Amino acid sequence: xxxxxxxxxxxxxxxxxxxxxxxxxxxxxxxxxxxxxxxxxxxxxxxxxxxxxxxxxxxxxxxxxxxxxxxxxxxxxxxxxxxxxxxxxxxxxxxxxxxxxxxxxxxxxxxxxxxxxxxxxxxxxxxxxxxxxxxxxxxxxxxxxxxxxxxxxxxxxxxxxxxxxxxxxxxxxxxxxxxxxxxxxxxxxxxxxxxxxxxxxxxxxxxxxxxxxxxxxxxxxxxxxxxxxxxxxxxxxxxxxxxxxxxxxxxxxxxxxxxxxxxxxxxxxxxxxxxxxxxxxxxxxxxxxxxxxxxxxxxxxxxxxxxxxxxxxxxxxxxxxxxxxxxxxxxxxxxxxxxxxxxxxxxxxxxxxxxxxxxxxxxxxxxxxxxxxxxxxxxxxxxxxxxxxxxxxxxxxxxxxxxxxxxxxxxxxxxxxxxxxxxxxxxxxxxxxxxxxxxxxxxxxxxxxxxxxxxxxxxxxxxxxxxxxxxxxxxxxxxxxxxxxxxxxxxxxxxxxxxxxxxxxxxxxxxxxxxxxxxxxxxxxxxxxxxxxxxxx
Numbered sequence: 352x353x354x355x356x357x358x359x360x361x362x363x364x365x366x367x368x369x370x371x372x373x374x375x376x377x378x379x380x381x382x383x384x385x386x387x388x389x390x391x392x393x394x395x396x397x398x399x400x401x402x403x404x405x406x407x408x409x410x411x412x413x414x415x416x417x418x419x420x421x422x423x424x425x426x427x428x429x430x431x432x433x434x435x436x437x438x439x440x441x442x443x444x445x446x447x448x449x450x451x452x453x454x455x456x457x458x459x460x461x462x463x464x465x466x467x468x469x470x471x472x473x474x475x476x477x478x479x480x481x482x483x484x485x486x487x488x489x490x491x492x493x494x495x496x497x498x499x500x501x502x503x504x505x506x507x508x509x510x511x512x513x514x515x516x517x518x519x520x521x522x523x524x525x526x527x528x529x530x531x532x533x534x535x536x537x538x539x540x541x542x543x544x545x546x547x548x549x550x551x552x553x554x555x556x557x558x559x560x561x562x563x564x565x566x567x568x569x570x571x572x573x574x575x576x577x578x579x580x581x582x583x584x585x586x587x588x589x590x591x592x593x594x595x596x597x598x599x600x601x602x603x604x605x606x607x608x609x610x611x612x613x614x615x616x617x618x619x620x621x622x623x624x625x626x627x628x629x630x631x632x633x634x635x636x637x638x639x640x641x642x643x644x645x646x647x648x649x650x651x652x653x654x655x656x657x658x659x660x661x662x663x664x665x666x667x668x669x670x671x672x673x674x675x676x677x678x679x680x681x682x683x684x685x686x687x688x689x690x691x692x693x694x695x696x697x698x699x700x701x702x703x704x705x706x707x708x709x710x711x712x713x714x715x716x717x718x719x720x721x722x723x724x725x726x727x728x729x730x731x732x733x734x735x736x737x738x739x740x741x742x743x744x745x746x747x748x749x750x751x752x753x754x755x756x757x758x759x760x761x762x763x764x765x766x767x768x769x770x771x772x773x774x775x776x777x778x779x780x781x782x783x784x785x786x787x788x789x790x791x792x793x794x795x796x797x798x799x800x801x802x803x804x805x806x807x808x809x810x811x812x813x814x815x816x817x818x819x820x821x822x823x824x825x826x827x828x829x830x831x832x833x834x835x836x837x838x839x840x841x842x843x844x845x846x847x848x849x850x851x852x853x854x855x856x857x858x859x860x861x862x863x864x865x866x867x868x869x870x871x872x873x874x875x876x877x878x879x880x881x882x883x884x885x886x887x888x
Contacts (some may be wrong), residue, residue, distance in 0.1 A: 354574045355397040359390065361566065365559045372640075375630050376551035381420055385429045385552070388416055392433045402582045404808045406457060413461035422545045423466045424536050425552035427458055429832070430617075432556060435579045436608040436826045450524055455830060459527050463535040470538035483841045485786065488531060488779040495775060497521045501739045510743070531831055536837035541845055543801060546838055550623040553831075557620030559642065561647025564613060568650035568870065575606045587860040602775045603650040608826040611758070614653030615818055615828040617644050619811055622663035626807035629800075655821030665815035670806035671789075672795070719758065722748055726762045730769075737769035760819040784812050786843025808839050858875035 366386050373382050392409060399405040413430070420426040436455060440448035500513040500521075538544045557654045567573050607613035621644040628637040648656055725748060729741050738744075748755050764772045791805025815832060825834055 352397070354577060355394065357566065358393060358563065358574055361562050362389070362393070362559050362570075365555070365562060367548055369555055369558060372631055373551060373555055376627070377425065378421060381422065381425070381548075384416070384419060385426055387645045388412055388426075389429060389433055389556075392430065392663060397578060400581075402437055402452075405434065405582075406439075406452070409454075409457055410461055410715060413458060414465075417462040417465050422540075422548045422826045422838045423462050424540055424545065425548045427462050428549055428553040429556045430458060431455070431553075432560060432827055434608040435575045435606045435692045437582045439583065441731060450520060454517045455827075456527060459531055463531045464527075466539050467535040468532050470535060470888065473538075485779060485782045485836070485843075488549045488775055488782055489530070489836075492775040492779055493525050493529060495768050495772050497525060499737065499739050499768055499772075502742075510740070511858065512562045522776050528829070532830060533837045533840075535784060537840040537844070540838060543577065543804065543845075546804065546842060547627070549838065551627055554620045554623050554627060555642075557617055557647075558643055559618075560605040560607060560613060561617055561643050561650075563605040564617075564647040564650040565601035565643075567605065568601055571601050575604070577606075600652055602652045603647070605647075609776075611652040611653045611655070611822055612826040612828045614648050614651040614656030615659075615822055616831060617647045617651070618656040618660040618663065618818065619831055620644055621648070621660045622667070622807070622811035622814055625667050625810070626804055629803070653822075655818050659814040659818035662817050663810045667807055668809035670791075670809060671803065718748075718750070718756075722757065723759070723762065724753075726757075726759075726766055730762075735771055736746050736771045737765065737772060738766055741766045758821060759821050763823060780812065780816065780836060783839035783843065784809055787839045790843050790845075805842055808835070808842055811835055812839060 366389075370382065392405075392412065396405050399408075416426050416430070428511065431454075434454050436453050437452040438451035441450055441452050442448055497518060500517070505864060512875045537723050538551075540549055589615055602610035604610045604613050607616055613733045621632045624640055624644065628640070631640075633636045645660075648660060722745075725745055726741075729738055729744060732738065733741075742755055749755055757766070761773060764776050787805045787809050791802045791809070794805070795802040815835065819832075822828060
C-alpha cells in the first residue's frame with residue numbers, strides 16, 4: 352500500500368501539470384478517459400493477489416477503451432506500462448502451458464486486433480494507401496525468425512527440440528506481438544492529429560515513469576518490484592531487479608521491467624518531445640519536461656540511451672532547415688549543459704562511466720567486448736543463416752546470474768539468423784526512414800509543421816539504430832521499436848497522399864497581345880501562325 356500511495360501521488364501530480372499541454376494534442380474526453388482508466392488499473396493491480404484477477408478487470412476495460420477512444424493507439428501507449436510486464440502461463444489440455452500472457456498481449460488482444468480489423472476493412476476501399484516494401488521486409492524477417500528455432504537457454508542445459516506445434520506457437524506469438532502492432536499503428540494513425548496524439552500520450556506515460564524512476568533512484572526504493580514478486584515469486588527478472596552500477600548507484604526501472612528498457616523508452620520520449628515542445632506555451636515548461644526525461648534516464652544509469660537521446664537531438668537539428676546554424680547552437684548548448692553537469696557529484700560519476708569521456712572500462716564493458724569477439728568467430732563459421740545452437744558454444748561467457756547476456760541486437764540477429772536476417776531487419780528499418788524523409792522533404796515548402804514531424808520521426812529512428820547496439824529488444828523496447836517504425840510507415844503513406852493532393856504548378860502562359868483599333872483578337876488555337884495573327888491584329 353505504501354508503494355501504491357507514492358505512485359498515485361506522483362501520477363496525480365503529473366496528470367494535473369501535464370493536462371494543459373496534453374489537451375493541445377488530444378480531445379478533452381479522451382484525456383479524461385485515459386487518465387481515469389490509468390488510475391483505476393493501477394489501483395486494481397496493487398489490490399489484486401495475482402495477474403489473473405487483474406486481467407479479469409483489465410480485459411473489459413481495454414475492450415471498452417478501444418471502442419470509445421478516438422485514437423486507440425494513443426490509449427494503447429498510455430496504458431502500455433500501467434503495470435510491470437509480469438507474465439503468467441496460460442494452461443492448456445495435454446501440454447504444460449499454451450503461451451504466457453502479460454499486459455502487452457492483453458492490450459494486443461483487446462485493443463490492437465480490433466483496430467487492425469477495422470483498419471483492414473477501411474483500407475480495402477483505399478488501395479492507394481498501401482506501403483508494400485516495408486510490410487514485405489517485416490514479413491520476410493518474421494518468417495526467417497520462425498523458421499530458425501533458437502532453443503531457450505535453460506538452467507539445466509537441456510536442448511528442446513522443435514515441433515510443428517511449437518512452430519505454430521511461434522508464428523502466432525509473432526503475429527500477436529509484432530505484426531498486429533505494426534499493422535494497427537501504420538494503418539490507423541493515418542493523419543497528423545493521430546500521429547501527434549500518439550506521441551503525446553507516450554510522452555505522458557513516460558513522464559510518469561521518469562518521475563517514478565527519479566524517486567526510486569534518490570530514495571533507493573523500487574516501487575513496482577514488490578507487485579511483480581507478489582504476482583510471480585519465481586520470476587527471475589524481478590528477483591534480480593535490484594541492479595547497481597558501481598557500489599551504490601541503484602538503477603531505477605519504474606514499471607518498465609528493467610533499467611535498460613526504461614532508459615530506451617525515455618530516450619524515445621525525449622525525441623518525441625523535441626517536436627511536441629513547439630506547441631508548449633512557455634519556455635520554462637519546455638525545459639522542465641525535457642529535464643524530467645533526462646532525470647529519469649540518468650536514474651536508470653543506462654549509457655546507451657544517454658548517447659541515443661543526444662543523437663536524436665543532433666539528428667533532428669541537422670534535418671531541419673538551416674542545419675548548420677542549428678547544429679552550432681545545439682553543440683554550444685550541449686557543451687554548456689555538460690559543463691554544468693560535470694560540476695556536480697552525479698555528473699562526475701556519469702562522465703567517468705562514459706568511455707568516450709575518458710572513463711575507465713568496467714566489468715560490464717569488458718564483458719561486452721569478450722561477447723563481441725566470441726560472437727564474430729561464430730558468425731564467420733555460419734554467415735548466411737546463422738547458428739541456432741550458438742548459445743551452446745558460448746558457455747565461457749555465462750555470467751554470475753546464470754545467463755549469456757547478448758545485449759547487442761545486431762549481434763543477436765547475426766548469431767541466430769545470419770546475414771540474411773540482418774539484411775531483412777535493417778532493410779525494414781531503412782525502408783521506413785527513406786519513405787519518411789522523402790515525404791518530409793516534399794512537404795517542406797508547403798507545410799513546414801508536417802515536414803518537421805517527419806524529420807522528428809526520422810531522428811528518433813536514427814537514435815534507436817544506435818541504441819540497438821547496446822540493447823536487446825525486450826519488454827517495452829521491442830514494442831516501441833516496431834511502433835515507431837509503424838508511425839514512420841504511416842507518415843510515408845500519408846505523405847504520398849499529401850503530395851498528391853497538392854495541385855501541380857500550371858505552365859506559364861504568355862499574354863496575348865492586346866488588340867488595337869477595335870480589332871478582335873484571334874485565338875492562338877487556330878491554325879494561323881502567331882506572326883500572321885499579329886499582322887492581322
